[in-house]
Amino acid sequence: MKLRSHLIILVVAALLPVLIFAGVMIVVFGRQQRATVESRLVDTTRALSLSVDRHLEIWISILGALATSEHLDSENLKQFYDQATRVLKTRPDLENISLTNPLNQQVINLRRPFGSPPVSSGSPQRIKDVVETGKPVVSGLFVGYLTGRRLIGIFVPVIRGGRVKYVLAAGVPPAFLQGILEKQKLPANWMATIIDQN
Numbered sequence: 001m002k003l004r005s006h007l008i009i010l011v012v013a014a015l016l017p018v019l020i021f022a023g024v025m026i027v028v029f030g031r032q033q034r035a036t037v038e039s040r041l042v043d044t045t046r047a048l049s050l051s052v053d054r055h056l057e058i059w060i061s062i063l064g065a066l067a068t069s070e071h072l073d074s075e076n077l078k079q080f081y082d083q084a085t086r087v088l089k090t091r092p093d094l095e096n097i098s099l100t101n102p103l104n105q106q107v108i109n110l111r112r113p114f115g116s117p118p119v120s121s122g123s124p125q126r127i128k129d130v131v132e133t134g135k136p137v138v139s140g141l142f143v144g145y146l147t148g149r150r151l152i153g154i155f156v157p158v159i160r161g162g163r164v165k166y167v168l169a170a171g172v173p174p175a176f177l178q179g180i181l182e183k184q185k186l187p188a189n190w191m192a193t194i195i196d197q198n
Helices: 003-067 077-089 124-133 175-183
Strands: 096-100 105-109 137-143 150-160 163-172
Touching: 003 077, 003 150, 003 163, 003 175, 077 096, 077 105, 124 137, 124 150, 124 163
Parallel strands: none
Antiparallel strands: 096 105, 096 163, 137 150, 150 163
């Protein structure tokens, strides 16, 4: 064997462990990076979920407080209409407020003048769910039949005498959920989506 061949074998023998070590380190580093990204993704998802839940609870609480109105006790729907209008003016995150009886007849809709003839609610299944369970319900994304805009519905029971007398509902534009996503300051190459039950 020539000296040149011996030198090539010596160089290869010296470099091979270094190359193997570098390859192993690249794999280990890649796994650590992936674990870090996955952990950050889980944390971000958890934060988004908590923020969305907190907003839903706020909207349910607002409607729940309005559901205790003494005007609903006395059947003074004009006074309740005025009270709900004042509440709506203070909440730019709410699109509309309506009051529906258990037969799915909207007796109040702030998008319509007070005293307008009752119309059927655009969410009969949600109304039925609230009447049957006596608990708040949040809908998926739907198109409001008066505005034609996409909304999320919040439905809260008005309970009197142990039964659901009315269902109080509010429409929330999904743009407020987009604001929640934007507050997370996600990296530019990430894509985040909030998915409803549908």
